[in-house]
Amino acid sequence: MPWMQGYPYYLIMGSVLSLYLGVSSYKYRNSPGRRYLWILMLIVGFIFAATAGEIMSSSFSSKLWWKNVQQIPLFFSNLYTYAVIKDYISRPARGLSRRLSFFAVPMVADAVLIFTDSYHHWMRSEVGINTVAGISGISVKPTVLSMIFISYAQLFCIVATVLLAAYLFRAPKKELRRNLLMLAGLLVPVVAVFLLPVLKITITGFTAFAIMPATLAAYLTLYRDPPASLNPVAQITIFENMKDGIILTNRNDRIIEINEAGELMLSELSGQSPETWLGRSIDSLLETHWDILTRYMHRTEGDFEIEFPRRAGTCYGVSLVSTDRDNIDDSGMLIILSDHSDKKRYERELVYQATVDDLTGLFNRRHFIQMVTSREIPEGAGIALLLFDIDDFKLINDTYGHIAGDHALITFSEEVQRTYKNRGICGRVGGEEFAVCFFASDKHMALEEAEAFRAKMCNHVVTLDKGQMIRLTVSIGLAYSEQSSVVFEDLYRHADEALYRSKTTGKNKVTFGEQSALRESVKSVTTG
Ligand code: GH3
Ligand code: MG
Ligand code: MG
Numbered sequence: 001m002p003w004m005q006g007y008p009y010y011l012i013m014g015s016v017l018s019l020y021l022g023v024s025s026y027k028y029r030n031s032p033g034r035r036y037l038w039i040l041m042l043i044v045g046f047i048f049a050a051t052a053g054e055i056m057s058s059s060f061s062s063k064l065w066w067k068n069v070q071q072i073p074l075f076f077s078n079l080y081t082y083a084v085i086k087d088y089i090s091r092p093a094r095g096l097s098r099r100l101s102f103f104a105v106p107m108v109a110d111a112v113l114i115f116t117d118s119y120h121h122w123m124r125s126e127v128g129i130n131t132v133a134g135i136s137g138i139s140v141k142p143t144v145l146s147m148i149f150i151s152y153a154q155l156f157c158i159v160a161t162v163l164l165a166a167y168l169f170r171a172p173k174k175e176l177r178r179n180l181l182m183l184a185g186l187l188v189p190v191v192a193v194f195l196l197p198v199l200k201i202t203i204t205g206f207t208a209f210a211i212m213p214a215t216l217a218a219y220l221t222l223y224r225d226p227p228a229s230l231n232p233v234a235q236i237t238i239f240e241n242m243k244d245g246i247i248l249t250n251r252n253d254r255i256i257e258i259n260e261a262g263e264l265m266l267s268e269l270s271g272q273s274p275e276t277w278l279g280r281s282i283d284s285l286l287e288t289h290w291d292i293l294t295r296y297m298h299r300t301e302g303d304f305e306i307e308f309p310r311r312a313g314t315c316y317g318v319s320l321v322s323t324d325r326d327n328i329d330d331s332g333m334l335i336i337l338s339d340h341s342d343k344k345r346y347e348r349e350l351v352y353q354a355t356v357d358d359l360t361g362l363f364n365r366r367h368f369i370q371m372v373t374s375r376e377i378p379e380g381a382g383i384a385l386l387l388f389d390i391d392d393f394k395l396i397n398d399t400y401g402h403i404a405g406d407h408a409l410i411t412f413s414e415e416v417q418r419t420y421k422n423r424g425i426c427g428r429v430g431g432e433e434f435a436v437c438f439f440a441s442d443k444h445m446a447l448e449e450a451e452a453f454r455a456k457m458c459n460h461v462v463t464l465d466k467g468q469m470i471r472l473t474v475s476i477g478l479a480y481s482e483q484s485s486v487v488f489e490d491l492y493r494h495a496d497e498a499l500y501r502s503k504t505t506g507k508n509k510v511t512f513g514e515q516s517a518l519r520e521s522v523k524s525v526t527t528g
Helices: 002-024 035-055 060-089 096-115 144-170 173-199 206-224 230-241 259-271 283-287 291-296 341-355 365-372 392-400 401-419 443-459 488-504
Strands: 124-133 133-143 245-249 253-258 302-307 315-324 334-337 380-392 425-428 433-441 459-462 470-471 475-481 509-515
Touching: 002 035, 002 206, 035 133, 060 096, 060 124, 060 144, 060 392, 096 144, 124 380, 144 173, 144 206, 144 509, 173 206, 173 475, 230 291, 230 488, 245 259, 245 401, 253 259, 253 425, 259 283, 259 425, 283 291, 283 425, 291 315, 291 334, 315 470, 315 488, 341 365, 365 425, 365 433, 365 443, 380 392, 392 401, 401 443, 401 459, 433 459, 443 509, 475 488, 488 509
Parallel strands: 475 509
Antiparallel strands: 124 133, 245 253, 245 334, 302 315, 315 334, 380 433, 380 475, 425 433, 459 470
């Protein structure tokens, strides 16, 4: 048989291939379901190598030495076939490695007995040379003890086959093809054990070739079949269950990957709901969202937020990541959408709480000051600050109760708010003290405005809870400045001093506060 002349080389090729597969699958040694395959492949590699050594050696003693060496991986190949299958079908297989070391004890004993056989002959009753088709290897007649050891080892391979066959029925349907492939691979060495003697195939090292299909099938199914490989399975599960929408586009802006959340969010964004967005162009969707479109088209990476004019309160966070940073022109984009609506609502709530007085709805003192100091004074105008305090408010509380007092403060504040809605900034700066800031062309205008406000407020009727109607008067301190560089604290101090003067000089009046003109005050007619 001419093809037989290359036999040792086939063995060496088999060895190199198995060793390569073993080394390349070493990196998965910690993944459940794949922890033992790399060992099995290295073992098969050693079987091939030792067989090649046996055939290629010329002396009987070195042939015998290689033969003995070959027995060790041969025995362990059965044990690790079992380990691979057990780990694959019942991951994580707890305590498996401890069980394996226990199962390996007889195999170690077997190897020791084989190596020392020339002294005791417990394992082999006859040792000779067998030459078939020009291939000469060691032939042995095993003793009963040796047969027991061999059967013990082969039992693991048979158990693995049975376990895998039983697993076929409970495994997910989508795994059927690869499980069948693996089972077919496994059946080769199992059947070969029984078939080779029947067919009288006695070529040395043939068993190594019988194990090869099993390891190749396992390699192909566990490492090369993408749905079978653990990492992609985990990735798909994570991908599909993510709350964030993940959308991947290619260089032609077509959606090539999208998860379920992504489908929903794109429909929400666009107002269209196709069966799937997969394969569709992203352009038409983004036309209605220029903020995303411009960044997307320029492949600009970054995070930003978009709000929906159509649905108040809905806010999405958008992250854009280029899929090929080195070659932007040919790059697709990864778009990650996250629903920020709750976060946004919470933020607004916090901002509201931090800036608005919860009783009256006016700005609180801190925010009022912040708003006033950040405001630019327009050309040709000055800034006026009204500080006012309700007169004898304690009396309201004492007469009608604190709740009625609160109610009075609320309705009073609504009137202030209404009066300065589009022309001033209003704040509650103390218990029953308020401030209004507005622009006026000169101090006389400001004074007129303050006086008009005082008059308005004392004419305003506050209706209390139980129907009682009262009028409140206010004492006002006014400060005015035309200098854009005016320091707010100075303005406030002048207004406060003026308010104090209003209070101490009869209440229900406006006093103009200015260093040079502190004495200037406007006496008003007391009403109410
Ligand atoms: P004056 O004309 O000198 O300003 O007299 P007044 O009674 O208004 O002044 P005073 O500062 O002595 O009293 C202010 C009162 O305002 C005392 C306090 O109980 C009341 N007050 C402050 N904040 C609130 C509030 O939020 N609700 C109610 N109901 N009363 C308040
Ligand atoms: Mg008061
Ligand atoms: Mg007061």
